[in-house]
Amino acid sequence: MISAKDWQQEQERLDLVTEGLRSQIAELEPEVSGLREQVTDIRKQFWEEVTVNTSTEEDFEETFYSIKQQEALLSERERSHRQRMQRLKSMKRLLPSPYFGRIDFQEDGTGFSEQIYIGASSFADEDAMNFLVYDWRTPIASMYYDYSPGPSDYDTPGGEITGEMTLKRQYQITDGQLQNVFDTSLTIGDELLQQVLGKGANAQMKSIVATIQKEQNTIIRNDKSRMLIVQGAAGSGKTSAALQRVAYLLYKHRDRLKADQIVLFSPNPMFNSYVSTVLPELGEENMQQTTFQEYLEYWLGSTMRIEDPFEQIEYALTANLSEEYEARLSGMHYKASENFLHAIQSYALWLGEEGMRFRSIQFRGRELITAEQMKSQFYSYDRSIRLANRMGLLREWLLRELTTLERQERDELWVQDELNYLDNEQYAEAYSALLKKYQREEAVFDFTKQYEEVYGDFRGQELGEENVFDFSVQEESLLRRMVVKEHFKPLRRDVKRFMFIDVVGLYDQLFSEDATFRRMTNETEVPKEWPAICKQTKEKLSRLELFYEDATPYLYLKELVEGARTNTMVRHVFVDEGQDYSPFQYVFLKRLFPRARMTVLGDFGQAIFPQATNLQEVDSPLIRLYDESETSLIRLVQSYRSTREIVEFTRALLPNEEIVPFQRAGRKPCLLKAGSSEKRAARIIADLADLKAEGFDSFAIITKNAAESLESYETLTAQGCETLRLITKETITFEKGIAVMPAYLAKGVEFDAVLIYDASSQTYHRESERKLFYTACTRAMHRLLLYTTGEWTPYIQAVDTSLYEEE
Numbered sequence: 001m002i003s004a005k006d007w008q009q010e011q012e013r014l015d016l017v018t019e020g021l022r023s024q025i026a027e028l029e030p031e032v033s034g035l036r037e038q039v040t041d042i043r044k045q046f047w048e049e050v051t052v053n054t055s056t057e058e059d060f061e062e063t064f065y066s067i068k069q070q071e072a073l074l075s076e077r078e079r080s081h082r083q084r085m086q087r088l089k090s091m092k093r094l095l096p097s098p099y100f101g102r103i104d105f106q107e108d109g110t111g112f113s114e115q116i117y118i119g120a121s122s123f124a125d126e127d128a129m130n131f132l133v134y135d136w137r138t139p140i141a142s143m144y145y146d147y148s149p150g151p152s153d154y155d156t157p158g159g160e161i162t163g164e165m166t167l168k169r170q171y172q173i174t175d176g177q178l179q180n181v182f183d184t185s186l187t188i189g190d191e192l193l194q195q196v197l198g199k200g201a202n203a204q205m206k207s208i209v210a211t212i213q214k215e216q217n218t219i220i221r222n223d224k225s226r227m228l229i230v231q232g233a234a235g236s237g238k239t240s241a242a243l244q245r246v247a248y249l250l251y252k253h254r255d256r257l258k259a260d261q262i263v264l265f266s267p268n269p270m271f272n273s274y275v276s277t278v279l280p281e282l283g284e285e286n287m288q289q290t291t292f293q294e295y296l297e298y299w300l301g302s303t304m305r306i307e308d309p310f311e312q313i314e315y316a317l318t319a320n321l322s323e324e325y326e327a328r329l330s331g332m333h334y335k336a337s338e339n340f341l342h343a344i345q346s347y348a349l350w351l352g353e354e355g356m357r358f359r360s361i362q363f364r365g366r367e368l369i370t371a372e373q374m375k376s377q378f379y380s381y382d383r384s385i386r387l388a389n390r391m392g393l394l395r396e397w398l399l400r401e402l403t404t405l406e407r408q409e410r411d412e413l414w415v416q417d418e419l420n421y422l423d424n425e426q427y428a429e430a431y432s433a434l435l436k437k438y439q440r441e442e443a444v445f446d447f448t449k450q451y452e453e454v455y456g457d458f459r460g461q462e463l464g465e466e467n468v469f470d471f472s473v474q475e476e477s478l479l480r481r482m483v484v485k486e487h488f489k490p491l492r493r494d495v496k497r498f499m500f501i502d503v504v505g506l507y508d509q510l511f512s513e514d515a516t517f518r519r520m521t522n523e524t525e526v527p528k529e530w531p532a533i534c535k536q537t538k539e540k541l542s543r544l545e546l547f548y549e550d551a552t553p554y555l556y557l558k559e560l561v562e563g564a565r566t567n568t569m570v571r572h573v574f575v576d577e578g579q580d581y582s583p584f585q586y587v588f589l590k591r592l593f594p595r596a597r598m599t600v601l602g603d604f605g606q607a608i609f610p611q612a613t614n615l616q617e618v619d620s621p622l623i624r625l626y627d628e629s630e631t632s633l634i635r636l637v638q639s640y641r642s643t644r645e646i647v648e649f650t651r652a653l654l655p656n657e658e659i660v661p662f663q664r665a666g667r668k669p670c671l672l673k674a675g676s677s678e679k680r681a682a683r684i685i686a687d688l689a690d691l692k693a694e695g696f697d698s699f700a701i702i703t704k705n706a707a708e709s710l711e712s713y714e715t716l717t718a719q720g721c722e723t724l725r726l727i728t729k730e731t732i733t734f735e736k737g738i739a740v741m742p743a744y745l746a747k748g749v750e751f752d753a754v755l756i757y758d759a760s761s762q763t764y765h766r767e768s769e770r771k772l773f774y775t776a777c778t779r780a781m782h783r784l785l786l787y788t789t790g791e792w793t794p795y796i797q798a799v800d801t802s803l804y805e806e807e
């Protein structure tokens with residue numbers, strides 16, 4: 001705590017800043033609403049004031065400049081309105097708590113020390129001469145996060161500034177009143193962090209600006225790496241740092257980077273709702289948010305049914321052990337591997353030489369162009385041309401062929417039949433087309449005359465000898481052309497979309513017997529379950545369905561053959577829960593966003609999907625995705641979410657993970673063995689009531705899979721537990737209360753208390769499920785309670801007998 005005198009000085013300064021904010025708000029508010037009216041007025045008058053006159057060239061020019069002028073005026077007013085509006089909003093946001101930190105810094109070579117107050121945004125006094133508050137993202141503010149009092153420095157566009165930090169202070173301010181002031185010698189005082197972390201969980205994630213830790217700050221401000229990889233233990237603040245980083249980038253590059261040029265790939269739609277308030281809280285717009293599944297659906301959903309990752313994990317967790325299961329699991333691993341990625345790349349090269357598969361173009365039950373014709377045309381192109389480019393040439397060829405075939409088709413009998421059934425509208429269309437054609441041929445500009453002539457002809461009147469335009473002959477030929485053209489339209493559209501390539505067949509062909517597969521792909525390491533994997537994949541394909549593990553390789557192959565799509569607008573891609581993506585998916589993202597930098601955040605300790613990628617191993621495909629010189633890896637080991645007691649328990653579940661608990665004390669986890677399922681339910685209900693009475697209000701009953709969620713939901717409800725919320729993969733909003741959910745949906749989110757419904761050895765015994773169990777337990781901030789009706793899962797190594805209770 002600081003002295004009473006210092007406290008008083010601080011409160012006086014706070015009053016001064018609050019007063020300054022109030023008076024500038026009062027000044028700006030009427031201006032902003034005035035501007036809003038002006039802009040609306042200009043919009044309304046826009047067309048009234050502009051008289052469109054195109055009689056002469058000068059008139060036209062005048063009109064053009066008048067529009068331009070109005071437009072410039074409007075956009076200037078709008079810009080100024082936007083800027084003032086933003087200033088007003090940021091001042092209003094600052095008002096209750098204008099800053100959270102202060103550093104006193106004496107720059108080398110100067111004889112005085114400057115007081116830098118740091119808050120969520122900048123605020124200057126009336127004449128904009130003095131900064132009363134510095135935005136946390138300014139270069140000078142970085143020292144607050146990076147240094148303790150003593151020698152310190154920061155980077156500016158003009159170079160490094162060095163000096164001495166003489167004071168570092170933290171504030172808790174509510175409604176313009178100082179609540180707490182801490183002087184700190186640590187980088188960021190533990191006291192403030194203790195207080196923040198001790199609070200209850202929210203339905204929405206909070207911003208951490210006031211307590212960003214040094215290592216998190218390096219993530220937030222990294223502006224060099226093309227690829228920034230963050231491997232961080234559960235609760236180490238990866239998601240928090242990612243969102244602060246978005247806010248930082250938007251601030252630093254505000255003149256050229258907009259929120260919609262940043263994309264976040266999230267683990268599930270509910271997560272989107274969980275993180276959606278952080279950026280608005282910081283005065284920034286939200287970035288785009290999506291899931292990889294959405295992307296797959298977008299490109300493949302119209303032709304194939306794609307299993308989603310949750311269906312896949314449900315299978316992995318619930319299906320009975322059998323040969324088929326082993327094969328599917330082995331397939332999941334193999335299809336997500338780099339080996340398979342290379343196999344597909346080699347397969348594409350092989351296809352450049354032989355084996356390409358096409359779908360013939362059918363028309364009225366006939367084959368217009370056969371697959372064989374396409375194949376021989378395709379392989380007639382120069383082999384040095386890239387596969388996708390050759391495919392482009394073939395597409396051009398097909399379109400030309402269709403033009404020829406379309407012409408030939410006009411004399412077919414079916415066309416005559418169709419002519420007899422044309423309706424009035426189609427006739428009218430033909431006449432209007434004829435009219436245009438006639439106008440072009442005659443090159444006459446007298447529309448009236450033309451109309452009369454054509455109209456006359458329409459009524460059967462003769463045209464003069466010199467007018468040789470034979471309308472009836474022309475009419476029939478035009479109608480024939482129209483009819484055939486209409487029928488050929490879908491053929492052309494399909495050709496343009498590369499529908500003539502048999503991608504299903506190409507992917508299917510890949511799953512050939514061992515020797516053929518090796519020959520086509522140069523692959524040496526084929527899983528021993530290969531025949532069964534082939535059978536399963538082919539069966540699925542025959543129904544135009546794809547396993548989740550097949551969807552990305554399938555799309556990858558499709559793009560190797562057709563050419564890849566790219567999005568050059570996006571500049572930053574964030575991948576949260578990055579361990580859950582396969583090498584394929586990363587190659588994809590790199591190709592899809594060629595101008596973007598990538599930030600991947602994840603924890604291999606929580607890798608619950610079979611397609612997992614290790615983020616930090618030297619030979620991790622992620623580390624090799626971009627050039628080594630462009631790649632940075634940052635490790636976070638300190639865990640902030642859970643109490644020390646919970647972290648000590650959870651880290652024993654994963655002996656190889658490096659996790660350091662933050663020193664926040666709480667109750668030890670409680671392991672309760674109940675005599676029956678009913679007794680367990682009764683105990684859970686009683687525990688929930690106690691936890692509520694203690695003041696907690698966000699709870700999760702976490703289960704292994706969806707079936708167990710439903711069962712526990714029903715059992716607990718039947719025994720009188722009300723207001724339970726059953727979370728499924730379709731749930732899109734995150735709310736407080738008691739949620740019942742499978743562990744894989746609890747990824748990335750947190751609760752005051754977590755209750756593991758069934759921690760028995762019967763439910764969790766496979767080594768592959770250890771990380772799932774760990775993920776579930778690490779969702780707890782303050783309390784962790786585990787229940788069983790049988791033996792405890794072997795992952796629990798707790799020797800502390802005081803944790804165990806029996807009913």
Ligand SMILES: Nc1ncnc2c1ncn2[C@@H]1O[C@H](COP(=O)(O)OP(=O)(O)OP(=O)(O)O)[C@@H](O)[C@H]1O
Binds near residue numbers: 208232235239640778
């Ligand atoms: N510097 C910080 N100051 C205050 N709170 C923090 C800080 N860093 C992390 N936290 C808090 O710790 C909790 C966990 O953070 P976050 O969800 O970002 O971690 P994570 O690494 O993404 O976790 P997980 O991988 O387990 O999903 C959140 O409540 C967050 O607010």
